[in-house]
Every structure is written in structure tokens, then in C-alpha cells.
Amino acid sequence: MLKQLCWLFLFTCGCAHAASVWQVSKAGNTVYIGGTLHILSPEDFPLPNAYGTAYNQADKLVFETDIAGLNSPRFQQDSRDKLTYGDGTQLKDVLSKETYQTLKAHLAARQIDITAMANYTPALISITLSITELRLMGLTSQGVDEFYYFKAMTDGKELDWFESPQQQLAFIAALGGEDEDEMIRYALDDVKQLPQALGELKKYWQSGDMESLYRSQGKSFHDDFPEIYQQLLIQRNENWLPAIENMLTTAQIEFVLVGTMHLSGPDSVLDRLRNKGYQITQVK
Numbered sequence: 001m002l003k004q005l006c007w008l009f010l011f012t013c014g015c016a017h018a019a020s021v022w023q024v025s026k027a028g029n030t031v032y033i034g035g036t037l038h039i040l041s042p043e044d045f046p047l048p049n050a051y052g053t054a055y056n057q058a059d060k061l062v063f064e065t066d067i068a069g070l071n072s073p074r075f076q077q078d079s080r081d082k083l084t085y086g087d088g089t090q091l092k093d094v095l096s097k098e099t100y101q102t103l104k105a106h107l108a109a110r111q112i113d114i115t116a117m118a119n120y121t122p123a124l125i126s127i128t129l130s131i132t133e134l135r136l137m138g139l140t141s142q143g144v145d146e147f148y149y150f151k152a153m154t155d156g157k158e159l160d161w162f163e164s165p166q167q168q169l170a171f172i173a174a175l176g177g178e179d180e181d182e183m184i185r186y187a188l189d190d191v192k193q194l195p196q197a198l199g200e201l202k203k204y205w206q207s208g209d210m211e212s213l214y215r216s217q218g219k220s221f222h223d224d225f226p227e228i229y230q231q232l233l234i235q236r237n238e239n240w241l242p243a244i245e246n247m248l249t250t251a252q253i254e255f256v257l258v259g260t261m262h263l264s265g266p267d268s269v270l271d272r273l274r275n276k277g278y279q280i281t282q283v284k
Helices: 002-007 049-057 071-084 097-108 124-135 143-157 165-174 180-192 193-207 212-222 228-248 269-275
Strands: 021-026 028-034 061-065 158-162 254-261 279-282
Touching: 002 061, 021 165, 021 269, 028 049, 028 143, 028 228, 049 143, 049 254, 061 165, 071 165, 097 180, 124 165, 124 180, 124 193, 143 158, 143 254, 158 165, 158 228, 180 193, 180 228, 193 212, 193 269, 212 228, 228 254, 228 269, 269 279
Parallel strands: 028 254, 061 158, 061 254
Antiparallel strands: 021 028, 021 279
């Protein structure tokens, strides 16, 4: 479970339709950017052809983080240290009584005893809720990013990433700030809507329809949980942009793979690049 901590920031045919892959160009230099889902079902493979097209053209693949590093013993230990309470604090001490009881009922309906998570932080609870629900829905396979990470390793392509596993862990631990109740309420609301939302998410991911994806998922996220939206998407998009622009100053071709939500909406990576004058073409 802990190796999937960084996959919170969350679809299937091999047809020749448009997909969530774009070619970004300027002055003869090219970067491909693909949207990922971080966990899939076996039926989601093979992936749309556009991913293979970008992969074959790329000299280097760039991910959100070092996926292999998520499996290291050090990361596992750091995850336990940062995402569980070690000073005697318990989850019930940091949540309101109402939120705690709502969470308890939700877990009980899935045959999970909340006392088994007594020392979990709200960030780890949120991740656990999402991963549990996705597995119940049959999403048990590697995602787009993990698939291409290990394929690139096998093929001898160069690998890079925007954030170290330790940076992502620190980011996850800080999610929600001081409002632990908001964090849990968001997670419970997200899980409740997951079956319908996942169907829409996969549909728009397959077609590369980022406008509809934002209307369906992103706008309500932005409006209802602005602080988490800022931390999870906007802040990280801003952090990644200079590195992507730097890639576009060299002849090397990169294939950047990040969560699909980073590519939708007015604050997306794609819109920021488009506003800076880069040419963006959807790959089919």
C-alpha cells in the first residue's frame, strides 16, 4: 500500500482516435506530453496508439516522480514516519466527532475497523479510502506511468522526473494544511462519486477531451476544495513549467507523463504553454 502513496494524484483501446497525448513544439524542438491514470484495470490495455507513437519518438521519458524509488526500503520507512502519528496522537483527536463517525461508518460498510487506522494521519486515510475503492472496482493493474517507466528501463531510454519520492511524500503529508476535517470530507465525497466519475474520467482520457474533463471533474474540485486544488494541481503545474520549457530549447525529444488532471482546465500545463506561444497539437 505505501508504495502507492504518490498515486493519489489519479483510462482503453488501441484504436486510432485522439487520446490524451499532445505534441508541443517551438523553433523546431519537440516535447510530447501525455496524461496518465495512475492505476488501471486489465481491460484498459493495450493503451491508445498515441502513447506508443510518442514513446517511439522520444529519447527520454519524464515522470512526476521516480517510480522505482517508491519501492525502496527508505521510502517505505519515511512513509510510515510521516503519515502515521508517533507521539500518541490518534485520528479521533484531530477530527470532529461528526467527521470521525461518518468515516467510521464508511469503513464499517467495507468491513474495515477504524481502530486499525487509529494512528493514521488524514492524508494516509484519504489515500487508503481511494485505493480501497479503486480495488473494489477492479482497478488492480499498473497505470500508464508505471507501464512506460519499466518499459523505458527495459528499452534503455533515459529517465527523469519532476519530484523526488521524498518531495512527493512531504507534499502529501502537508495536504489539507490544518483543516484535517476538510481533507477527510473531500476524500469521502470523492470516493462516493468515484464509480460515476471514473467512467467519465476514462471516457475523456481516451478521447483527450480536456474541456469536458474539467467541466465534469475539475471545476467542482476547484470550487468545493480550493486549497487542496491549489496544492495538488496549480502549485505543481507552476513548479513543472520551467523544466518543460527548458526541454523545448534542445533537440532531444522528451515524453512527459503526468496525471491527466494536470492537463485540463484554465490552469493546466497545456494552457500555460499555449499562452506562452508554444504550438500544441493533439496526437492521434
